[in-house]
Amino acid sequence: TRNSLRDAARGDYLWFVDSDDWLRPGAIAAIAQVVRRSGPDLIGCDYRKSGMVRSSFAGPHDRVLTDRDQIVGGICLSRKMYAWVRIARRELWADGLRFPEGRVFEDAALIPRMALRARSYVHVKRPLIHYRVRAGSILAGVKTTGGPFDLPSHFDLAEALQGFTETLDGEAEPFTRTRFAVSHFIAMEFAKVTRRISEAGTDRIGGTS
Template sequence: MRARPWLSVLVPVYNVQDYLEECIASLMQQLGAVPGVQVLLLDDASSDGSAALARQLQARWPGALQLLQHPHNQGLSAARNSLLAASSGAYIWFLDSDDFLQPGAIASLRQAIQSHAPDLVLCDFSLWRAQPRLKHRLRGEAHRRSFHGPARTLLRDRTTLLQGMLLGGQMHAWSKIARRELWQGLQFPPGAYFEDMATMPRLLLRARSAIHVPEPWLAYRQRAGSILSGMDAAKAADLSRALRPFVQDWHHCAQAEPQLASDAMRFAIAHLAARNYLGTLRALQRAAPPPAQAQSLARQFAQDYLACSPLPPAALLRGYLRRGWLLRYARTRQAVLAAPAVAQDDAPTAA
């Protein structure tokens, strides 16, 4: 009987012909030294040559790659959900097909799991650009932290884990490797953008232990055509409502575990809600929809922010000042203080 894989790497594929080979090669080249990994690709009805390339890659590594196919395009969330349902590994790692793994990532992950057996492993990442400039290096794009808290230490304090993730704001699925059990009954929202923001905080809330390995295991490709590069009003609306399911879960969990409703936790959630709110306002300003639509969206965005934030705007701003986050205070103050009036449709928007 075949042993259960210790890891499933799940790769959704859609119109990434120019990047897919580099992505898969970066993974497969590491599996000779670290066996026991299931690799699943799913082509979401690509309209370029991605499906044909995926079949070629499957032939290059016979028996090591499984290829699934959606009969018609269903979007990233549905592709990930299908991959999750088809996987069998003890741990789950989602890898976007336009990104690639750094050398040694799989071995480092295996060591962390063997040493600590955590529910969740958090890794760092780098931003990859075809033509990096000095300003990109000065921003520290070669190594971006995904977690603000202790590193290389098994965390069993859920508040420390959640605060470290929420304050960092790095909610992407590909920097988190989770036990399969954490995904039980949890899916990405089909048809929605910002599916990571809607899903990963909920996954984090389920983890009882975690370890942060402060190494950039993944290169996050910056390219035109990504969701963030093409932000519009519809995508901003998905971002605006993304945290609502997590906040509902958090309220439920906090009833049984009061420490999850600590002042520090409430601040961390309020901070992330405010970050999302400012992002939606910037997107709305760039999209410049007709005035009536802009007013309606601004009202909805303010309502979503206030519903998701466990702190009123003034309390969040006091928290920034106490922590010495003066730049964050300055960037946030006008918009969040105006939010209650905007939610009632009584004031102009502030970005």
């Protein structure tokens, strides 16, 4: 569905907002202001979930960043690699960049690669979108309470950035911060999977066939 929307979109910037979520008042105006002032390749924003504001970038905000390692590393370090908090210039989608087919956590597999293409980034330090976990959604199913433990989905997230360091090897810049962020993300996700398997018990692990 997202790839179909990507193909059909005609705007200068693309923002994928899930049907579960909604834009907060003033969100479009805030993004339009950033576009008018600096026209960055990529824009990020914070979001609200369960009554709390969550940050989606570990780095400077409300100013233009051009250090690619700072951009990609800041996104990966936040561990909030969601398409719905990124507004991308259409050109970043060129050369066949698409959401990967068959991945549960397609955002985590795509957003770092998209960010690597960006030469400028602005993070809006205010929640522009309200995130809601709907019963039956992917994230609602990746849990340990009630129902079987969805092992494949957990591993899909843990493996989302596999191969990305090889992509970085082809870049002239060292991307030291980004490499650390990727290693940290993978280690944290595999540790989380291991802990949740232990908490769930083997009788509740589902989808392993």
